[in-house]
Amino acid sequence: MNLRRTLATLAATTVVAPAVLLTATPATAATAAVAVAAPTAVTAPAATDPFASCTSWTQADRITTELLGFPTRLVAGTWSTFTFRTVNVSTGPLKAVGANVDVSAWGAGVPSARLGLTVQWYDRAAKKWRPMPTRVSDFATVSGVLKPGARSDVRMRVMADRRSKAGDGFAFEFARYAGPDGVCGHAGTIHEYDFVVEPAAPAPNRPPRRSPPPADAADPPCAAPTRPAAAVGAERGRTAMRTRGPRARSAARARTRSRRPPRPRPWPRSWPWP
Template sequence: MNLRRTLATLAATTVVAPAVLLTATPASAAAAAAAAPAAVTAPSAADPFASCTSWTQADRVTTELLGFPTRLVAGTWSTFTFRTVNVSASPLKAVGANVDVSAWGAGVPSARLGLTVQWYDRAAKKWRPMPTRVSDFATVSGVLKPGARSDVRMRVMADRRSKAGDGFAFEFARYAGPDGVCGHAGTIHEYDFVVEPAAPKISPARGHLPAVAGGV
């Protein structure tokens, strides 16, 4: 039900709905391993996607989340990497990314848990919040040459007050071509995880220290 909600939202709020294939294991791992890394740039003042004249469903990029956690301890950050690879024969002007993460209390689907997702802007040397709607994207890479990859550090944390729960994440990406033709990554992967409550804080002992027998 939640998966259908996410995909329906994405399709309804983009110019062209991406051709979506859901898999449990990223299919782009082999190609990504051989790709060359690309520098990550800060979001530019001018939206590189504003120059898009048309949208296509051509698979010009692949995406995957590397090291996404299988368990989140409430109140503790867990880091992972958003990897985008240009698998086309032409350079891309920009890449946008988003990660949709949701979690609910164990056995209580109506009890949604609070989660925070951020991405690291290496140019500004600061963490930035991930857009909260799957139709919005953080511009995480500038020009991406054919065969090159963009690796962006990201992190996720469950609210410290969260109880035990279950969740899943999906990665989304879009690209802007210099020819004005833009599109979305055609494959979206699912990443499942569990939420564990934070360890209770131990309060220091109160009161007087016990008397020591045979004092001097």
């Protein structure tokens, strides 16, 4: 792991002009200045590239960079957001700022396998996420004109592949600027950020869904209970009596009495028996 970190540091320092490596933790801070030959001319790329007009490169520190809120723990398959901040510390305006974030991680164990990581930055003009260049020598233009003392904050996010296992990783940030006078340069400082990768939590085992038992075709459907006709008629008669007036109820009772058969009269007690 330390050898890989050293190789990544050397690759990073060959990109910038005077590079000073600062670790994220003060206990492991270390500095290393590496001067490289800056190109005096650049091949003409696309016309929309603000760095196409660079005629010379300087070693003057005109910008400072840092990653705010870079995660110390990455869960596989989950995005983690942070901010790439650039500050113009020069006395003149800058035409554009390019940025890059290089992340690397390896799984635990021997031999360890490299874990897949994805970094994206948010393009506010297009209102969509764009992939970060995978080579440290390439940059994404994340800011336009930057006045003296002004700063630029760009949203970024990083994610480990969904199937990644546990491991350790580190990240570096790079930046370059383009001046209106055709003089361009790189940020003089590079910071290191360490993090760990944790595998995604397994999906919970859901119990199987129970289906209702099928109805038995042999059993006949239950029929609704029936009431005798006499009970229904008596109930209707009582309902009608309650809804009528007193006279109507008296007349109805009289008609009911007249329809009844005459009761047999009892024989008198004094009836002479033969």
